[in-house]
Amino acid sequence: MRIRLKGLKPRLAVSFILIIVIPIVFTLILLSVQLGSFDGEEYDTTKIQPIIDSFKQKIKHNETWIKEDEQILYEEIKPLLDRYKIGLALFGPNEELLFDSDFISGKTDSIMNRYSFSTMLYDEVHRAELLIRYDSKAPFDTISNLMKRLFLSILLGLIVLISLIILLTWYISRTVLHPLSRIYKATEEMREGNLDYKVEYSKQDEIGRFIENFNLMRQHLMDSIAKQQYLENSRKELIGSISHDLRTPLASIQGYVEGLQDGVAEDEGMRKRYLSVILSKTKQLDRMIGDLFEFSKLDMNQLPMDMQIVNSSVVFGEIAIEAMMEAKNRGIEFLAESDLPSVSLNMDIQRIQQVISNLLDNSIKYGATTIELLIEQKERVLEVSIIDNGKGISENDLPYVFNQFYRGEKSRSRQHGGSGLGLAISRSVIEAHHGEIWANSKENLGCVITFTLPLY
Numbered sequence: 365m366r367i368r369l370k371g372l373k374p375r376l377a378v379s380f381i382l383i384i385v386i387p388i389v390f391t392l393i394l395l396s397v398q399l400g401s402f403d404g405e406e407y408d409t410t411k412i413q414p415i416i417d418s419f420k421q422k423i424k425h426n427e428t429w430i431k432e433d434e435q436i437l438y439e440e441i442k443p444l445l446d447r448y449k450i451g452l453a454l455f456g457p458n459e460e461l462l463f464d465s466d467f468i469s470g471k472t473d474s475i476m477n478r479y480s481f482s483t484m485l486y487d488e489v490h491r492a493e494l495l496i497r498y499d500s501k502a503p504f505d506t507i508s509n510l511m512k513r514l515f516l517s518i519l520l521g522l523i524v525l526i527s528l529i530i531l532l533t534w535y536i537s538r539t540v541l542h543p544l545s546r547i548y549k550a551t552e553e554m555r556e557g558n559l560d561y562k563v564e565y566s567k568q569d570e571i572g573r574f575i576e577n578f579n580l581m582r583q584h585l586m587d588s589i590a591k592q593q594y595l596e597n598s599r600k601e602l603i604g605s606i607s608h609d610l611r612t613p614l615a616s617i618q619g620y621v622e623g624l625q626d627g628v629a630e631d632e633g634m635r636k637r638y639l640s641v642i643l644s645k646t647k648q649l650d651r652m653i654g655d656l657f658e659f660s661k662l663d664m665n666q667l668p669m670d671m672q673i674v675n676s677s678v679v680f681g682e683i684a685i686e687a688m689m690e691a692k693n694r695g696i697e698f699l700a701e702s703d704l705p706s707v708s709l710n711m712d713i714q715r716i717q718q719v720i721s722n723l724l725d726n727s728i729k730y731g732a733t734t735i736e737l738l739i740e741q742k743e744r745v746l747e748v749s750i751i752d753n754g755k756g757i758s759e760n761d762l763p764y765v766f767n768q769f770y771r772g773e774k775s776r777s778r779q780h781g782g783s784g785l786g787l788a789i790s791r792s793v794i795e796a797h798h799g800e801i802w803a804n805s806k807e808n809l810g811c812v813i814t815f816t817l818p819l820y
Contacts, residue, residue: 391521451495613645722786727752
């Protein structure tokens, strides 16, 4: 089973532990194997036996000097002692010490090992010992072999350590430094204005979460810049639109006023018609200026709300009556049920009147001849719909009709003009009431705009 370390901290901790533990364990195991084989070699009788045979012959040949003169015996066997750099001790049948080369030579080197053998002297069995010292080189290069084995074990341990360092450096570089370099590259791209550079990283660790948040920040920045650009373009379009929209009624008012001054309206009926047109254009200007004023408060999140608890049947009954009179004055058929739902709502009456007025104006602006106000109670909300038989909204424009400054009709005809703020203001009012607003429409088949108000 493969173990996956998801966090960066555990991966680094395990990496450093492995760097310490693996070389030590490897070196200890190797030392154990090397010293085990070394011990087996140290007691190899095939190498010591020829030396023992040489000393047996030498002792046998000079046995007369054992009792008579130890110094002469020492001189006789000294060439063998020097050749192998070892000592010799000879014991009698009762284990009494008869000869000690170290005592005669005065050597005090520590004895590393002893090899005993028996020999016949004076027709009796005597025991002899070969004394292997730490400085002995023959027949066994004991210390030299031991040092070589130690050095080899340590060298191989260092090689494993260096290999682990290289491997883990590559691993950390791939899992830490490489993603950081990509983040640095992304910041460079962002500084140059390229916000489409996405950092790819699949692991769910600290760097993965950082990169995920970095990509979210990049996306939010893209959205913010796009929105800012959209609003900037919308403001520019608003300025152009308002300039044109204000100039047209002002020009009409100026023309009719000049006509009145010049006496073009010769009778009372014509003067009344002139004044009626001037009044209509003045109201149009007032609506435009009102939209701009509402937008300025909306843009600064300062749209005031006077919330109060009301009965829906009373409030919407009055709104329906006013809307019916307004529609009648404009030659539009207005339909509304007399039996309205009676529920409690927490709402700003004037703002909801403003929303319905905006929706009615929008329907009339786009050619509606019949408008219906439908009010229904749905679970925990009151659902209000404005249904018309006008030109409708195209499928491409439908998702954007509630955006600020959006004008589905791009022509500057007087029939479809406007600031493009009415529906945006309506959405803000409904959202301030914790409701929702949406539109359903097909081009040339009318439009249904619906909003909800939560029950109190």
